[in-house]
Amino acid sequence: MGDSEKKEERPTTHSNSSSSDEEEGSDATMDMIRRFFAHTLNLGGSTDAKADPDFKVEKVIPNLSFEGFADHWREHGFRKIVTMVGAGISTSAGIPDFRSPGSGLYSNLKKYKLPHPTAIFDLDYFEKNPAPFFALAKELYPGSFIPTPAHYFVRLLSDKGLLQRHYTQNIDTLDRLTGLPEKKIIEAHGSFHTNHCLKCRREYDMAWMKAEIFADRLPKCEKCNGVVKPDIVFFGENLPQRFYTSPDEDFEDCDLLIIMGTSLEVQPFASLVQRPGPRCIRLLINRDAVGQASFVPWMDPHERSLLYDRPNNTRDVAYLGDCDSGVLALAKALGWEDELQQLITSEREKLNASQPQKKNEELDKDKPHSDPDDAASNSQTKKDASL
Template identity: 45%
Template sequence: YRSPGTGLYANLKKYNIPYPEAIFDIKFFTCDPRPFFLLAKELYPGKHKPNYVHYFVRMLHEKGLLLRMYTQNIDSLETRLLHPADYANVTKLRHTRRSFGAATRIFGILAAKSFLFTNNSTDVHTNESKTRLRKEIMSGKIPRCKICLGTVKPDVVFFGEELPERFFLHSKDFAKADLLIVMGTSLQIEPFGSIINTVRPTVPRLLLNKDHVGPFKREALKKTDVVELGDLTESVKKLVSMLGWHDELKELMEN
């Protein structure tokens, strides 16, 4: 999001918004949803493919080493690497901003998951067609509920909205972790900025990132902290090579 020159926020001028974060601000969205849906057209699932880093996370899962993955990404690429049988245990993946994998109606209408829509009085309005929503977004339209005409938005947690309840189970996760890997993040947004400090004192923390961030900015790192700066994909490839997983990961990506 925040990488200078290449991050999402550095490339939002064309959307004519007052400040970069406004595109994910619920108050701004309520007033003018058009910029968000222009961006949604570019980010909608299916337009992009999982990369090497996504497959590395999948490899951790395959080997039974992944306790949990926390992500702020909204492109759903991580979930594309889960086999259908894994969706019963989708808690393996925790989104703080959720993703385009579900949708919500606003302006007085609150929604459930998987494109099932419910209003605040719990009366079910209708099941919105995922195909219709995608078609409208990709054609540049603002999707509307056919019943109440409220704006439909992907189930993304905007600034100004509460985090999903399942996120707050993190305290149990971090107490169980034997290793914490932090990748591709600025750690500027809470609760990410602080939750990485909740692992046990003896647990190693590995930062694979373009820059020093958060507690890794300290001149004197903890003995259990390791930092590898540079291109994220290249850093992960280096780690995979050290683990002796190169051929396995290559096969996973090909299959």
């Protein structure tokens, strides 16, 4: 229906002057909405935001390509960086992600005869039948894997005094194994690092839990005989308190958010991309394109989903590839390549020294990225991103 037809249908209870003013205001509003849809949602036939001279996009940095972003970092630097990561940064270590068809964790749980794949992380199901979870935990237990170049890149940011906080969805504790200070880490979905009895809440450490799991014993509390559960956040449980209290401080004046190896589908973790101010650059390093808007942000003048593929993008950058390749490319562009590789080598030597010789041989055999020089060439055969 055209605008003129709409005007004829309006009630005529006001004066002609008042009616004319309303019509002009309505037309201006409709024009603004049309331009919003044309540019934000790519409706209207043009993908070039410059097609409308009244629609201006002021970019935070001149060039929002990965190369342009790296040039800006090298020339101007960043002061306060926050990282948020998911399962994709651990897949090259041999840990499956959750959702990749065929290789993801949820695709390989048939042997546990669960009512549905996510039941293995369902608190109600665990309380009735904890055995499947502990069988899986033995396969995926921390200490059987070594951190990836992506993990060590975060550690390098910390060593350089640039890292404000590291938010992770992962429960594998590989972030800790890099030597990243505990105060820098927020494990949004918990981890195996601590464990508590479901009945009396008595705490048990990681070494105790590992001994029970690898002895094929159901971990039971020595005080009340209740089942002891790792402090992993199951469906039906609250996230750690720090996840809710830290972002206000962490994202204040944050000038770079690095997002790696996550589908940005799981809330409330995914909402962290909304926390930085409009001048904060957001870098996505991920196998798949994720984070695009699926709704119209009527109430927010700054659309808070990632806009790297939109004509009205002002601050988002994307490297679509596996996480290790992304951080290695970034380190090279920044002149940090030698530092990163030296850090990887020295920290892995420390890890190997703390492991029995047999375990060292297994790690060297099973982890093709144990030599950082091979990471980029092996990356194309690896699956990345996806909790």
